[in-house]
Amino acid sequence: MDLQAFKQQILPIQNRLFRLATMFLRNREDAEDALQDVLMRLWSNRQQLNTYQSVEALAVQMTKNLCLDRLKSHARQKNVDKADLGSVAASQLSPYRQLELADSADRMRQLIDQLPNVQKLVLHLRDVEEYSFEEIEQVTGLSINAIRVALSRARQRLRDGYLKLNDYEADY
Amino acid sequence: MKPTIDQLLARYYEGETTLDEENQLRAYFQHTESIPDHLLPHASLFQYVTSARAGQLSPDFTTRLDQKLVPQPVRAMGRVRQLTTWGMRLAAGVALLLIGFAGGQFYSRQSPDAAESVELATTGHPAGESIRKTLAFDAVAQTSASDRIHAINQSAELDRADREITQLLINTLNFDANVNVRLAACQALVRFEQEEGVREALIQSLRIQKDPNVQLTLIDALVAIKEKRAAADMQRLARNQQVLDIVRLKAEEGAGALSQVARSTS
Known part of the structure; x- marks a missing residue:
């Protein structure tokens, strides 16, 4: 799978993945960061991508898992800031x-x-x-x-x- | 019959609405003004959903992703390019170093020769060599007056001059185009008065010289070395109407002094 084909598959869903990540992470930068990670993982596994039924489902799953992982480590790292997260997210608008x-x-x-x-x-x-x-x-x-x-x-x-x-x- | 909003809402909260119905609900709750009060609390969720749908990636995300996604070719190319630039830098640095070393080698190889020749000149025949070189007849065209004066002054470092050097100095005294060089040669020759031929050369030069300065210096020199044989020439000079008065006076004075010396010694 070359880059062009990969992008053709990813491009329609990347905004979706981004919104999903935003919903979990409440922060634009974090969401884009996470999405980038997901897409890079997909890219590095592009050989096996065709074996999956739906790339989108896979991508959504990966995004969800990654976001939850990040939330977990984030919470562990600084659960003190949790109260701020909402306001931070709000200020992104x-x-x-x-x-x-x-x-x-x-x-x-x-x-x-x-x-x-x-x-x-x-x-x-x-x-x-x-x-x-x-x-x-x-x-x-x-x-x-x-x-x-x-x-x-x-x-x-x-x-x-x-x-x-x-x-x-x-x-x- | 079309289900009312309330019915739709009830089914919505049960998770039983279709996507179409949900869209109807969202569209309905989009216009806050027309919503009856009892339905207002439900609007918030639909509005949240609508605003969440608007979420878009930042425009430069794709380009940033591209940069990361194409690590192999892009980075490889970048690496190669960087390598070449680094290579160029390295090459430039190495070339500079080489040039520096080569230059250093070149000069250090040359300067020992020069140093050796200088050493030879100063140890073997101190100053003699360079005097010979500079004052050689055929070199006149290439050397400046100051070079020649310098060469002549170098003869002062010699304890004694050989025949060749005195001959060179005599030649310079008689034939150099520059008065100052001739004067310097004259003064240098006075130091070698005991060398054979020097006194004769000075006397002879007195007859040849036309420049008053040189004439005066020669007279002084001949008096200083008490060259009695010059007295006749000086008297002749004193009688010569074509030379300057001051020279004639000086010549007369010199002749007198020399004849006195001759008288006192005899």
Whole structure:
């Protein structure tokens, strides 16, 4: 597989992978860094790439694993900064976006951060990337039923969390 | 019948909506103004999703990735290129060093010869060689007056001159084009007064010289070495109307002094 063919396969999905990484890492630079790592690993394994059913599924899996690894080592390295991560991520947005979404988006992001990784991943793949359940199944290896459950739990949890936050504020 | 938003929402939270329905929901919640209050809390998630979808890689990501992805050819080429540039630098450095060494060798090989010849000249025939060289008749064209004066002055370092050097000095005294060189030769010859032929040459030169300066110096020199035989020539000079008065006076004075010396010794 030469570079041209590789890029043809990677180019359509690299923005997806980037968004996925951003969702996990909450930071543009880290996400791009992680994505670069993933793509380089894919490139160095390009001989075996054809044996996989779907390069995209593989790439998504790799990205997810890499991001989780990084989060783990990151948390181990400096779990003190965890509180800052949200605000750091928020500051990556344009000022206009920040103003527009400051409240609800920030809260939503924090809530998503608190979701279990599986729910996070399923929600992201389904809602942001519009994967079908079959595609999610391919990526995560979960059964369609489990995916549905995870998705439903994630959505409900976000809704409940959001409502709770708002109520909490309203009570104030 | 088209399901209402509330119905869709309920199914959405159960994870049972299709992608199409979810898109409807997102589109609906995109316009915050038209959403009834009781639905507002749900908007946030859809808005988050919509904004998350907008996430794009930075434009230079691909180029940065390309640089990393093509390590073999690019880096190999880069390495080769770097090698050549490094090679060029190295070559330049080595060439510089070689040139330096070669230059050093060249000069050190030359200068020993020069040093040797100088040594020979100064040890074997001190100053004589260079005097001979510089004052040689055929060398006049190539040497400057100051060279010749310098050569003549070098003769002062000699304790005694051989016939050849005195002859050279005499030649210079008589025939050099430059007055100063002749004067220097004259003074040098006075030092070798005891050499054979020098006194005669000085007397003879007195007859030849036309330059008053040289004439005066010659008269002084002849008086100083008490050359009595010059008295006749000096008297002749004193009587010569064509020479300067001062020279004639000096000649007369010299002749007088010499005849006195002659008288006192006889």
